[in-house]
Amino acid sequence: MSDGAGCAAVPEPSSTGRLLLVAACALLDADGRVLVTERPAGKAMAGLWEFPGGKLEPGESPEACLVRELFEELGVRTKPACLAPLTFASHTYPDFHLLMPLYVCRVFDGAPAGRENQAIRWCRVHELRNLAMPPADLPLIAHLEELLT
Numbered sequence: 001m002s003d004g005a006g007c008a009a010v011p012e013p014s015s016t017g018r019l020l021l022v023a024a025c026a027l028l029d030a031d032g033r034v035l036v037t038e039r040p041a042g043k044a045m046a047g048l049w050e051f052p053g054g055k056l057e058p059g060e061s062p063e064a065c066l067v068r069e070l071f072e073e074l075g076v077r078t079k080p081a082c083l084a085p086l087t088f089a090s091h092t093y094p095d096f097h098l099l100m101p102l103y104v105c106r107v108f109d110g111a112p113a114g115r116e117n118q119a120i121r122w123c124r125v126h127e128l129r130n131l132a133m134p135p136a137d138l139p140l141i142a143h144l145e146e147l148l149t
């Protein structure tokens with residue numbers, strides 16, 4: 001049995017008492033670029049670039065949450081069947097533990113535009129590493145690189 005020595009560099013997540021379930025989506029354009037949005041001033045982690053999405057409402061599935069959030073945040077219409085699960089983030093923040101499935105969506109209607117005053121940008125996947133992103137998102141980049149390169 002392993003003694004876990006190979007995991008020594010990874011900090012042990014502690015229990016925070018609160019699990020936050022957020023669904024996120026990498027929208028892809030026809031060139032394989034990824035859409036990211038900037039967290040607005042006044043919010044936690046303002047100025048960091050993230051994948052569109054948000055907190056699940058009570059009783060809501062991650063897919064329904066994303067269909068709703070993509071329309072509310074970006075004016076984009078899609079369907080649950082167009083959301084493909086890719087991976088997930090599990091990250092302990094000081095106030096909560098984030099569990100965040102990341103989906104990929106290539107099929108949607110409408111040109112994304114920031115409807116909540118957030119900046120948006122389309123990035124090549126290798127450019128994601130040069131963006132300031134929330135710490136929970138950093139392990140997700142390798143999965144997108146594997147998918148898109």
Ligand SMILES: Nc1nc2c([nH]c(=O)n2[C@H]2C[C@H](O)[C@@H](COP(=O)(O)OP(=O)(O)OP(=O)(O)O)O2)c(=O)[nH]1
Pocket residue numbers: 022023024043044045049050051052053054055098134135136137
């Ligand atoms: N949408 C999204 N949220 C992320 C990402 N990475 C990450 O750590 N988060 C965190 C930031 C927030 O704590 C939480 C998302 O919550 P949210 O977007 O619904 O809420 P918020 O903090 O912007 O604030 P509010 O809507 O409650 O006012 O997940 C990501 O890539 N996309």
